[in-house]
Amino acid sequence: MGQGSTHLNSQMQQQETSIPLWKYDKERHGWSQKQCNTTDSSNKEWSQFRVVTYNVWFSDKYQPMRVQNLCDILNKSNAQVIALQEMTKNILQSLLAQPFVQEKYYISDGDGRTFNGWYGVVLLIDIHLHISRLNLINFPQSNMGRRLVFAEIKLDNNEILRIGTVHLESLNNAPQRLCQLNICQNAFNRSPAGTCILMGDFNFHAQGQENIDQFKALPGWIDVWTNIMGIDNRGYTFDTETNSMTKLHNGGADQSRYDRIILRSNTLIPTEIEILGNKSIGIEEDLHIFPSDHFGLTAVFEQRK
Structure with a gap:
């Protein structure tokens, strides 16, 4: 959701820019910029491809405990691409210090420079993947500094993947979200046909008229949760009934599936999807964290047979 975001100039213009990858330098013990298409990847062919999306919550509440557990979840996922929203510079620095991140991933931002205001979105991409470009697009007239970060990846000789992460406009801003999704779709459409995956915090309910309207504007795209689990499985990713910490800090009850992984492809099919981080990790001040x-x-996605 992210209602606590810093409001920015509503006249911020749409602007697409190329941004560098960041890779950990073992000799210098630090992160350094790396241009796309100069990869040292192994050109490994993928029979399965796993992704993760997570809105990590910008709050400093219980942050050390939360971030360490989040890093454990991401490490165990063994995902090829990880999309994170509400990344602050503090959380980013904790993530960059993780040995598994240093060993396994490129990252789209090494110091928070792509954030508008005090948080942003980040991609982690397996270092064995061949990344041909990494771009950032400002969403025009966003009051919350919202952006799209997306990469183009050559999975093998026959499969080009365009994959991005977003944190769409919060609150009662359905027209803004529609505009932002259209910008994402147009960005993906500029390249030749291939697989497209968009994931993040979409900030609208999975049930209701806005969900219908948004997907009408996304021809050919599927909601992976619904595709695999069916329309009757609610799959709440924001759930104050389960997450008492969220209930306390949200100020009210809310059960919604705001977070999405959506797909458009003729060659890859989704085979698995599951929720992460829905178990308490400890107790502080009598509150489950x-x-x-x-x-x-x-x-998980597999090649269509």
């Missing part, structure tokens, strides 16, 4: 106020999602 969770990794975030949202739950995460992980999905």
